[in-house]
Amino acid sequence: MKIAVTAASGQLGSSIAKQLINELGKQDVIGIARSPKKANHLGIEIRKGDYDSRQELDLALKDIDVVLLVSGMAEPQKRIQQHRNVIETAKVNGIKKIVYTSIIGDEKNTSFAPIVQSNRQTELDIKNSGLEWVIGRNGIYIEPDLDYLDNYIKEGEIRNCAGKGKCAYTSRKELGYAYTKMLVEGTHNGHTYNLSGEPISQKKLTEYINSVYHTELVYNSISVKDYCAERKEALGEFLGSVISGIYEAIHNGTYNVASDFEKATGRPHQSAIEMIRELKISDNN
Template sequence: MADKILITGATGHIGNRVAEILKDYDSLRLMCREPEKLAGFTKAEKVKGDYKDSTSLGNAFSDIDTAFIVSGYAAPGQRALLHKNAIAAAVMAGVKHIVYLSFQGASPRSKFPMSQDHFQTEEFIRQSGLSFTLLRDSFYMDLIPEMFGENRLMKGPGGRGQVAWVAREDVARTIAHVLLDPLPYQGTFDLTGPEALTLAQTAERFTQLQGKEYIYQEETITQGIRWRNDLGAPAWEVATWIGSYLAIAAGEVAPVSNAVEQITGLKPFSLETYFTQFPQVVA
């Protein structure tokens, strides 16, 4: 019998795409808070699960061999504790292997608050005694249009730091590959695109690709905090936004990895090939 695979966060961007790739797999369970949204996955088992609800996690992880744990959404510090609940459920259920989607540069000293949470989650996984694969993706190419916004202007204290932008599609297919055969890929892998670009270079390349001017504007930390606070976002979200740019400036997401090709056998998308093949991402 094939190993039973669990995909958490199955309605999210990454979880849903991984589920699509594996939709014909014979023993697949999909977990999310609203399983009715997964009606299109006729072959998979759908279960309700929430990282805050230990009972639901126990049901979701029961009889699972390989589990994909995607990160939840909460304030820094709280996210890692939510992930700890999922890891504990995996241990209790006797899961053989965990695949966790972490973040490039995960460290207790990262400028990006979410990276600190990812590092803490990685530590929980290491302490669990389970076999694991930690996939640390860089910032998603898919977020570039959102970062520029309708005015095609990106502002932040990113300096001349580089980003090894990676397509969500590359991340999803790498996860799917590992879930199908996890043992050769135990350990930690960075998932990046084929090159690293500064934010100014990203704007230039996007301008050439779209035929419209995109601009990156450097700003101070104080300036960045001020206008983001004016949007009415919670303080922790503002700190996270600013921290993402500070991590870029510090070079945390600049290293380029060959892990996508190593694992999938396919070269990762460049910025131009991705947005040419998936123009709807810009719309």
């Protein structure tokens, strides 16, 4: 069984490819990347495949049994068509099954909603494709908070608009493990899974970071309006809206969800503090 992983040069695609290699060996895992050189570190066959190019995708998906479609990074409407290019090319090439990395989220009430809506449209397109399918809805990655730690330390705080809302975080490594199971095991076909861990508050996240990194951060909540303005000024209109929308959704309870991780993998999701500890160790190596 040959499995292709799209966006193999990215952090999520790379994590999934590595887990698949551990499970199947290098000969049965194919990476697809817009810039193949960026995925050479995986040590597997890498094929050129841009989501905008049906011609490239057609060549990239030859002789593949199962494809993992990693959600694209383009603006929402463009992303829908990019994903359709992969789905249609998969059908033409006789691929049996498609697994999609979607997201948990609210389709209506925040500035992050358009991205959630685009993911839901791709979910629908996949369900209507006639292929076997599995959909994972990813929780919020915990890694960006740790990547931003130097800024938090400089400011002495974690500041956002999440308030007392809880967020069920995940990590790319945990997702890599889950998607490998979903790709390889047929029992998951036809299922949609929330892939996330235990819901925790921003205050609890701050406590965990302090515990592992020996910092003395405090959590401060500000209004949605102020946080949105702050993020747009720092990151620009589009990305600022995305980030503030995520924290607004946490405030609204969108990410305080029950996890299907154990159904997908056969084991519990790592706890938030376990993920933080593991990521600190991997950063130091």
